[in-house]
């Protein structure tokens with residue numbers, strides 16, 4: 357790891373590293389010493405450390421799954437947050453091996469995205485992995501109901517990954533699933549990738565799990581209890597992240613080389629859910645288009661993960677210019693993509709250590725629950741009445757309607773003026789968030805990236821984007837519980853066509869909109885600045901919104 361830090365930050369890091377050394381932070385992490393954090397229940401959550409050595413998986417059971425998976429064309433993973441992001445990174449970075457199924461990860465209620473996967477597979481042939489630690493998360497429950505019907509209720513092609521005693525375990529037994537893999541309740545979802553939650557889908561796509569642990573071992577020992585802090589990559593990175601956040605550089609901007617790009621989604625959850633609480637923490641910035649040096653404020657920490665062999669002259673030149681301009685830049689070289697397990701360990705240790713520096717419990721997620729409760733209420737009301745509570749927009753065009761979940765002072769009848777006022781509240785150190793409850797397609801991602809670049813360049817603020825409901829189980833924690841510096845645009849749309857959920861009145865499309873409304877309500881309750889733009893059926897869609905934002909920024 358190479359660091360280029362401005363002087364004040366470099367000094368703070370050195371002082372903190374000396375303290376970490378003197379006070380044996382690495383050892384105390386491995387021992388689960390709660391005094392390292394907030395004297396809460398942190399000791400109950402460090403099962404991910406032995407899991408990184410392969411101690412949580414049953415290799416014989418994995419071998420049996422490998423035999424079962426061979427020959428299937430597709431495998432579909434149904435899960436959210438920690439149960440989907442790690443598997444997605446493995447699928448996108450390492451990919452399925454010849455003779456093994458392609459892994460499709462579904463962590464959504466978006467009708468188009470679900471229908472897209474249903475169409476891409478043969479439901480009478482595919483293997484389904486239902487993954488949920490708690491076994492009671494709403495999205496995998498609905499997805500399970502949908503694919504169970506579609507797959508002809510063939511339990512022989514279903515696999516459950518869940519903590520012992522969960523509701524999902526009971527359902528899997530009742531429906532005679534081929535396998536039930538047990539997780540370790542001492543591991544939180546976002547730290548679970550090197551337990552069965554990452555390894556079961558990994559094995560199903562033909563990855564050599566033993567080799568993955570072997571390749572990870574050197575990082576586990578480098579981050580070990582007895583390694584001096586100076587040579588401990590996890591502690592070193594964690595101290596930098598924590599000190600940077602404490603100094604107002606709380607937008608950790610992830611700039612990976614191409615081959616490692618998918619890791620950002622996993623990192624976002626790890627960093628945001630672990631540190632973004634009590635008004636403090638790190639706001640991860642992933643997939644933001646590269647900007648000119650002057651478009652970045654003084655609230656950034658840049659981390660470049662570089663896969664050996666990747667070359668990107670523009671990125672390299674920009675990183676050099678950023679460091680020369682006094683921005684902090686951390687470079688992490690990764691020798692081969694097969695070493696991805698090392699990055700999981702480095703960042704998990706770093707995140708736990710950053711939690712110690714920031715002074716929070718890195719293993720809870722107190723604000724995720726609030727959005728779930730608000731959504732449940734809306735969905736339950738829908739299930740009872742068969743319709744959603746009506747709402748009145750502040751302003752409407754033929755393309756979209758804009759709603760404010762809070763009693764808002766913003767009431768212009770012109771959408772351009774309304775969006776202008778919304779973005780005008782962005783101060784230095786704030787960030788703009790785009791929370792899109794639409795299909796996570798390459799086309800939608802590209803339009804949102806364009807909007808982000810425009811806002812970033814016009815206001816010199818960091819921008820983040822999340823697709824709903826996926827981000828609710830990830831960065832949503834920091835948006836609601838972290839620093840109150842986000843200015844959010846929630847984006848919803850009329851589903852077309854919608855998709856029914858077997859046994860429920862509310863369709864996937866209905867649930868997705870309730871999730872957006874519930875989340876926007878909670879954001880507003882927490883004093884966050886938020887507007888919701890609802891894209892109308894038959895209108896210009898997300899592109900029309902992009903034009904309206906551009907016009908507002910230029911007005």
Ligand SMILES: O=P(O)(O)OC[C@H]1O[C@H](O)[C@H](O)[C@@H](O)[C@@H]1O
Nearest residue numbers: 437438439488489490493545829
């Ligand atoms: O694996 P599950 O129990 O279904 O949980 C999935 C996700 O749910 C919640 O939103 C948590 O905040 C996440 O940390 C977790 O990864």
